[in-house]
Amino acid sequence: MADSVRTQGLFKRFGEQVAVGGVDLVVPKGSFAGLVGPNGAGKTTTLSMITGLLRPDGGVVLVDGVDVWQDPVVVKAGIGVLPEGLRLFERLSGRELLSYNGQLRGIPKAEVERRAGELLKVMDLTEAADKLVVDYSTGMRKKIGLAAALLHNPAVLFLDEPFEGVDPVSANTLVEVLRRYTASGSTVVFSSHVMDLVERLCDWVSVMNRGRIVAQGPLAEVRGERGLNQAFLDLVGVRNGGGEEDGLSWLGAARS
Numbered sequence: 001m002a003d004s005v006r007t008q009g010l011f012k013r014f015g016e017q018v019a020v021g022g023v024d025l026v027v028p029k030g031s032f033a034g035l036v037g038p039n040g041a042g043k044t045t046t047l048s049m050i051t052g053l054l055r056p057d058g059g060v061v062l063v064d065g066v067d068v069w070q071d072p073v074v075v076k077a078g079i080g081v082l083p084e085g086l087r088l089f090e091r092l093s094g095r096e097l098l099s100y101n102g103q104l105r106g107i108p109k110a111e112v113e114r115r116a117g118e119l120l121k122v123m124d125l126t127e128a129a130d131k132l133v134v135d136y137s138t139g140m141r142k143k144i145g146l147a148a149a150l151l152h153n154p155a156v157l158f159l160d161e162p163f164e165g166v167d168p169v170s171a172n173t174l175v176e177v178l179r180r181y182t183a184s185g186s187t188v189v190f191s192s193h194v195m196d197l198v199e200r201l202c203d204w205v206s207v208m209n210r211g212r213i214v215a216q217g218p219l220a221e222v223r224g225e226r227g228l229n230q231a232f233l234d235l236v237g238v239r240n241g242g243g244e245e246d247g248l249s250w251l252g253a254a255r256s
């Protein structure tokens, strides 16, 4: 199977701190892929370099065989991104935001309106379509951000923590939309800490720890017999157990 995303020796340092220390990420075409790792593992930095938002110090990123940093315009035309800490044009309504994104992508106006209407409906945002984005809740912002990322029908969709702050009903809506999207052969790569969700959704997993990939492959292979959560703990190592030897003996102790 062809790769949708492949990085070779991807490297990024912030001062003394090596955030990404030689990552070889592989995502086969048509995968629903999860990028998991503990806080600070380097997931956001990796996704930012893959999507052309942050210049790597070293290494190569190929999306559908095209080098992101040699041909950024070609790659960016074919991908959708829901970045971390999503910054949106707050003074536009949801509908205006989609319309603006559609125009930036060069989609004919009538087609943008049709797609925007359908996306707003699927995301359950029709009622809020004419409200300013600044007044949207966290979950609504994720949904309008996803709608904006899907509007031009990208071949690959990158989502950084798409389910954070999203209620279960909205999460279900996002999942349904993404499942439909991958069923047609498109690729999703998303980062998450929520192992249950990754186990339920993904057919491919890459596990990062301390700036490196420590396991990668089909979900069944990475998870083995032990379940993804246990596999994750085994791979990244249980750090502080929160036992008395770690301090905190005062916490919950009798108060005078």
Ligand SMILES: Nc1ncnc2c1ncn2[C@@H]1O[C@H](COP(=O)(O)OP(=O)(O)OP(=O)(O)O)[C@@H](O)[C@H]1O
Binding pocket: 014, 017, 018, 019, 037, 038, 039, 040, 041, 042, 043, 044, 045, 046
């Ligand atoms: N702009 C920056 N300047 C300095 N250090 C940074 C910067 N961005 C990231 N880092 C550092 O790089 C490392 C990786 O961070 P990154 O945000 O990629 O991790 P992550 O896996 O996405 O974490 P989380 O799950 O908490 O979002 C961390 O140690 C972080 O402090």
